Amino acid sequence: MKLIEPMPHTFKEKIRGILPPEEVELICASTDLRRDGNFGTGWLVVTNKQIVLLSPGDTNGIVRVPVEEIVSARTEPLVGGGRLEIERKADATVVIPYSNSLAEKFSEIARGIEQLRKGEPFLINPQLDRIRCKKCGRLLPEKNGICPACIRRLATLRRIGSYLMPYKWRAILLAVVSLIGTFAELIPPMITRHIVDDVLVLKEGATSSMAERLTLLGLLVLGMVGIRLVRWGAEWPHGWIVSWLGARVTADIRSRLYRQLELLSLQFYDKRQVGAVMSRVTRDAGRLQEFLVDGLPYLVINGLMVIGILGFLFWMNWMLTLFILIPVPLMIAWGVFFWRRMRRYFNKWDQAWSDLMAVVNEALSGIRVVKAFAQEVREMAAFNKRNKKLQRISIRTEINWEIFFATSSLVTSLGIMIVWLFGGLEVMGGDLTLGTLLAFYAYMWLVYGPMEWFGEVNSWMTRAFAGAERIFEVIDTPPEAYNDADAIAMTDIEGRAAFKAVTFGYDKSKPVLHEINLDVAPGEMIGLVGKSGVGKTTMVNLICRFYEVDHGTIEIDGVDIQKIRLEDLRSQIGIVPQEPFLFSGTIAENISYGRPGASFEEIMQAAQAATAHNFIVAKPDGYDTQVGERGGNLSGGEKQRVAIARAILHDPKILILDEATSSVDVETEKQIQEAIAHLTKGRTTFAIAHRLSTLRNADRLLVLEGGRVVETGTHRELMEKKGIFYDLVQLQQQTSEMIAVRE
Ligand SMILES: Nc1ncnc2c1ncn2[C@@H]1O[C@H](COP(=O)(O)OP(=O)(O)OP(=O)(O)O)[C@@H](O)[C@H]1O
Ligand SMILES: [Mg+2]
CATH class of the missing domain: 2.30.29.30 (Pleckstrin-homology domain (PH domain)/Phosphotyrosine-binding domain (PTB))
Structure with missing residues (x-):
């Protein structure tokens, strides 16, 4: 590339x-x-x-x-x-x-x-990361964002349209009722014309009697009622279908988007802020819905209506039509000018809004830290600063709106004057009937109304399409290879694992792991040791295929993990992550997360194995205790044990324990150790621990330094070797002895 x-x-x-x-x-x-x-x-x-x-x-x-x-x-x-x-x-x-x-x-x-x-x-x-648009070189509103100037409108519209396909019959029905409604709107001014010309103001030499005129009036009014009923009849299915279709299509797009977000790799998330991704699900999808429900039908109906009316007016009196069209270019020019200006404000408003949300999001997520450091005032100040900015932009936007409407109505009144002046002259000259003039007057309003908005359509579409493109961009990002047809099904792996000259870096130019080689027999327990940041977690991330290796291969049972069906691979790996994450819900639900159908017996057994059972039953609600958002209601050690139970219930062939017991006391750790020793039988295990004594049971220890394996052997071998591992152990012992002496 x-x-x-x-x-x-x-x-x-x-x-x-x-x-x-x-x-x-x-x-x-x-x-x-x-x-x-x-x-x-x-x-x-x-x-x-x-x-x-x-x-x-x-x-x-x-x-x-x-x-x-x-x-x-x-x-x-x-x-x-x-x-x-x-x-x-x-x-x-x-x-x-x-x-x-x-x-x-x-x-x-x-x-x-x-x-x-x-x-x-x-x-x-x-x-x-793109900061500028590739095509036009303009600065993008957000990193890797969509350039509002370079949106391929037609293609985007077509794509949005493709989401309508499953509902095409409703869409067709919608088009039909829209046509009926529009047509019905065109008739009343014609009836008015007849009422004025044939009932109220009689032409010279007309011979109709009073009774005839009364009948005609009755018929015409009846006609008007009929038309009104037709319009009413068309309006409610129209409103119903529009709302239904808009909500449905947006929901479809949103769920497609969310599905994609679930399937995207961690690499995608490493590069983006969660807030920005979330705004695609919320704001962008919302805009799209707005456009589908309000924008598009409005545009189509009014477009049709304006064309229809103009044709009709030309047919009635082409000269007067030309006259009333005089302000139209002015209106359009003003609209285009105005909306171009407004777009700037909209962009600023969007920006100010996301800034504000970012502050709220972060401050509320970190509320404990804010309070612990007594920084409430600072967070309030940060919020107020952005809130003020949003306020300023909102005021400007509002003022501009007012100017827009005031000016638009000024231009419109120009048209009204023209109609009265020229139309009046023609009526007086006998070239035009009063009824026709009144019909003209009514039609003119129907034309001018949408005209004012046509200038907006551009900006409206830009916003909705920019949102749509941002959504499609995510949808088009290649997901993790869940559906790879060539992938090898391995529903029952044995647990042999091998690293072959594996090199990997989150940033490709700065490898975290260099040329790692390792062969693990089924059922073996490997302890990973090394300083913080050396790449231990990275190694286990690679086994789970959260990231793709840059060079070399990782094999499970002799098969490259890139060829194994992802689902099979991950469903047989159980991981207790370094920072255990629990979902809001009960403890039982969290333990059975990987196996939603598990019976209560099984959940309890897993909790017992993870020495979590005792603390769970000590709680008033037992297994039904709510853990709170991110497990916030549990202590660090409790969370860890729930996470261990979750991994155990998953019954994996490969178990990964990343600092699984770092937050529990020594006594509990000992218990967990025993439980794990029991558990690891028959499972390949990768255990990471800073407390080196924890890894005494490991069959083999791997010492990492500078992204390379520098020592390997059993606990005893490494101690006898008196190398790096020995030094680390000595250091830890000295530290704990020092603490003991002080106590
Ligand atoms: N998602 C990521 N994106 C970019 N860099 C990362 C990412 N995760 C980790 N790193 C970097 O990769 C290096 C190795 O990180 P890793 O998490 O594997 O360390 P570790 O050995 O598990 O450390 P610790 O013992 O502190 O958990 C670190 O320098 C870290 O900053
Ligand atoms: Mg780590």
């Missing part, structure tokens, strides 16, 4: 002058710092043969580095930014600084250059 950013014309020309045509551009990326440390745009172009640097305002403007001259390419993090260092064989190292916002991009670039240098296949991930 290439990483090509749109380059301004002047730079493009320059590059074209430098590069031979046969060279392939692989990377073309901008920097935001100059080499003197000031802000300024420079460009980095990497081809299969060389690297070209263009930095304006720099004395040595262009630097070229042939690939074979490169010794290494790496990124160095600095305060507020970083730099890409390209070390050369003969000359001094080339340094390219950038600010923090580009750090990720440059680590990919460094990786790409390294691949070229080593002659490896060029494989970088161009899916970096």
Whole structure:
């Protein structure tokens, strides 16, 4: 994959002058710092043969580095930014600084250059955080967001429409009743015309008698009642179907979106804020519904009506029609101008609203920390600052609205004056009947009303479509491979596990694990040991296939986990995560989370095995105790034991205990240890613990350092070896002895 950013014309020309045509551009990326440390745009172009640097305002403007001259390419993090260092064989190292916002991009670039240098296949991930629109280069409203200016409206509309397909009969019915309703709306002014011309104001030489006129009046009024009834009859199915369809289609899209969110990989979530993802389910879906229920039907009906009326008016009196159309361009121009202006306010409003929500969300989730540090006032201040901003924007928006309506009605009144003036003249001249003039007058309102709103349609659609595209973007992100047809079904794994030269980093250019090799026999218990942040949790994440390895393979029973059916793999792994997460609900529900159908007996057995039974029954509600949101009503150790019970009930072939007993006292830990020792029989177990004594039962210990395995062996072997593990144990013993002495 290439990483090509749109380059301004002047730079493009320059590059074209430098590069031979046969060279392939692989990377073309901008920097935001100059080499003197000031802000300024420079460009980095990497081809299969060389690297070209263009930095304006720099004395040595262009630097070229042939690939074979490169010794290494790496990124160095600095305060507020970083730099890409390209070390050369003969000359001094080339340094390219950038600010923090580009750090990720440059680590990919460094990786790409390294691949070229080593002659490896060029494989970088161009899916970096996008700050600017790829097409037009505008700043995006949110990171990786959708550019409101570049939305493919028709395609989006078609896609929204595709969600209507299952309900096409209702949609057709809707179109029919809409047509009937619209048509019915066009008739009353015609009736008025007859009433005025044929009943009230008689033409000269007309011979109808009083009785005839009365009958006609009665008939016409009856007709009006009939039409009114037809409209009423059309209106309620119309309203019903519109609401039903809008809600239904939005619910469909929302549930499709949520399904996707459940299936997306952790990598997707690592890159995004939960709040931003949630706003797609709530705000964007809401906007879409608004558009489907209010916007689209309004647009279609009024569009039809305006066309219908104009045709009709032309047929009645084309001259007067032309006259009343005079203010229309003015109205449209004003509408377009206004809505363009309003869009800015809407965007600002959206932004201010999410900022406010972010503050509320974080402060309320962390309310304990806020209180513990007595920072309520600070949080209130932070809230008020954003609340004020929202208020300011709201006021501006409202004022603009008022201006809009006032001006619109001014322009509209221009039309009214025209009708009275020219229409009046024609009536006086005998070219137009009074009835026709009144009909004109009524129709004019029907035309002007929607006209005012047509300017808005654009902005309306933009908002709804931007929401829709944000939703579709998530829907289109490839999910985890749950439905891979070629995946191998392995419903009964034995539990053999192997790491083969596994290298992995959350950021591809900074591996956390290097070349890990490991063979685990079925039923073996492996203890993972190492300093904090060394990659222990990362290793078990890889076994669960939460992330894909960068190099090498992980095998279960000799099969690459990437080929095993994901469901089979995960359903046979039980994990007690480092930070146990419980869902709100009862303890029993939480224990049976992985096996919803489990009987109470089974739940109790699992709790007993996890030494959780005693504390559970000591609670007034026992197994029906509500754990609160995220298990907040339980203590840390209680939560851990519920999480262990949950993993046990899952009855996995591979058990992962990530600091499973870190929050319990030594006595309880001992009990859990015994229970686990019993449990781990016949299961492959990976146990991580900082309290090293915990891992005494392990068949083998793996000591990690610097992302590599530096020691392996049984507890005793490692102690005899007097290496790193021995030192760690000594250190821990000294510390606990020191504490004991002090006590
Ligand atoms: N989701 C993530 N995205 C980016 N970096 C991560 C992520 N999770 C962990 N890291 C980084 O990867 C490295 C290894 O983390 P890991 O959680 O595997 O450490 P650990 O050995 O389990 O440490 P501890 O003993 O503190 O739990 C750390 O430097 C951490 O900052
Ligand atoms: Mg960890």
